Amino acid sequence: MGIPEKIKAIQDEMARTQINKATEHHVGILKAKIAKLKREQEENVVKKSGIKQDGFDVRRSGDATVVFIGLPSVGKSTLLNKMTDAQSTVGAFRFTTLTVVPGMMKYRGARIQVLDLPGIIKGASTGKGLGKRILSVARSADLVLLMLDVFQPYHENVLVNELGNIGIRLNTLPPNITIEKSAMGGIAVAQQVKLTKISEKHLKDLLHIYGIVSARVVIREDVTSEQVADYIAGNISYSKSLTLLNKIDLVDKAFIKELKTKIKSDVIEVSANSDINIDLLKDKIYEKLKFIRIYMRPKGGETDFKEPLIAREGDTVEDICNKLHRHLKKQFRFGMVWGKSVKFGGQRVGLTHILLDEDVLTIIKKRGM
Ligand SMILES: Nc1nc2c(ncn2[C@@H]2O[C@H](COP(=O)(O)OP(=O)(O)O)[C@@H](O)[C@H]2O)c(=O)[nH]1
Ligand SMILES: [Mg+2]
Known part of the structure; x- marks a missing residue:
């Protein structure tokens, strides 16, 4: 049976199944099977035709x-x-x-x-x-x-x-779970929050569809079966x-x-x-x-409040370095920040420090660079 016929057969079965509490689990599994087959079909088309999947070539620019x-x-x-x-x-x-x-x-x-x-x-x-x-x-x-x-x-x-x-x-957001395949030992599920939308059995059945028989699963969010299927399928x-x-x-x-x-x-x-x-x-x-504005202050100079650097929420000092100059990260010694992201003005920070809107930032380079 080819993929289209397999999909059709499952769709027919779904059409025959009345959806209620008792069949919910079964229908969820059928849906996941269809999703998996569709992806396989997709990959075949791409392979055969050699069509590039990345779409139009548009050079990204701007913030x-x-x-x-x-x-x-x-x-x-x-x-x-x-x-x-x-x-x-x-x-x-x-x-x-x-x-x-x-x-x-x-x-x-x-x-x-x-x-x-x-x-x-x-x-x-x-x-x-x-x-x-x-x-x-x-x-x-x-x-x-x-x-x-x-x-x-x-x-x-x-x-x-x-x-x-x-x-x-x-x-x-991506579901807050992790699934790590293991060599043996079956499927171990650690629920840090209780699952209410999908049973543990359902979860295991989903993994089986994707050929996963041994894995460590950590659940940190009350996910749906679609979210789990997304996580396993990837991309x-x-x-x-x-x-x-x-x-x-x-x-x-x-x-x-x-x-x-x-x-x-x-x-x-x-x-x-x-x-x-x-x-x-x-x-x-x-x-x-969720843009944020970062005002740069050169070492020992005046802050440029006129032309802020535009960054995004969650950006770190490292992200800012990358925006400024390709090699700046290598030359970076420490940063000094004034504003909402620090406890006191002029606080020393490292590359991983997360900046907030309207912070003032000075970058101190390594000596001799
Ligand atoms: N009445 C009205 N017509 C509009 C408006 N915006 C676009 N149109 C018309 O809708 C048609 C299609 O517009 P276009 O921008 O080419 O649509 P696109 O195919 O989505 O890019 C044109 O005749 C426009 O003039 C609007 O706000 N009001
Ligand atoms: Mg148009």
Whole structure:
């Protein structure tokens, strides 16, 4: 039996199974089997065709990269032109954007690269058209903007599903578990928190599907079976997203109010054409990317408060060194910090020190360098 037939057989079995408490476990296992087969199928296609999977070649630049994902004609190109210095072709026809068009948005001192991609359609993840390549650009982005037309809000599910199919999860963190394969001894599970969404038996069955019979599993979070399957399968990206509703100039307030009750996530309503809420959108993007500003003070000199270095939440002194100069890390002796991340001004810190917004930083190099 080939992979498609195997998938079909399991799908048929699922269709025959009534979902209730008693069958929940069984259905979960069937789902995991399908997910595994689909991945294998995917890998076969890639191997046979020799298609490069990494999608379009876009040189990343700026402090962060944001991509638009949406169906054709929702207004992605129009919005890119409004937000950045780019000139992307806008058309009343579908598929006007055929390549990736990058634009740079400068906002509150940060340089944010925004990528306009061709529209995707339902089924994009299974290789219709350029779909998969387009979706894979989202994998390397710092933020995905899901863009919807005010008259087609239900397309949000399509976008989330298509991204999900190629292993991109939105607005969730990787599950806090570890699974270490061992040579023998069966599967040992250490639960630091109690599992309520999946039983230990289910967990072991999942591991078996992936051929793991001996492993040490540490559970630090109450995970679902999907999260465990993701962890075992690997190659999953966890991205942040924001949902936009465009063309609100075409409807009234009552229409939007009604609509918002139907969309799951928080949405930002904009009109690219009529310039509504564009600054609000920039604000939301900036906030979501969690930038921090670091003011550099040269040794014995004045702090540069005018042009902060733009970093991201969680960045360390080492990250800053890397931004400044390729070899600085090697020359680094210690840092001095004034601000929220230290107990007192001028505190000495090492490369692993995590900085906070508006810290002042001096880097002291090794002698003679
Ligand atoms: N009424 C209205 N039309 C818009 C808006 N934004 C874009 N459009 C129109 O929608 C069509 C498709 O826009 P385009 O930017 O090419 O969409 P894309 O395929 O998603 O890149 C064009 O005719 C735009 O003028 C908007 O905010 N309001
Ligand atoms: Mg376009």
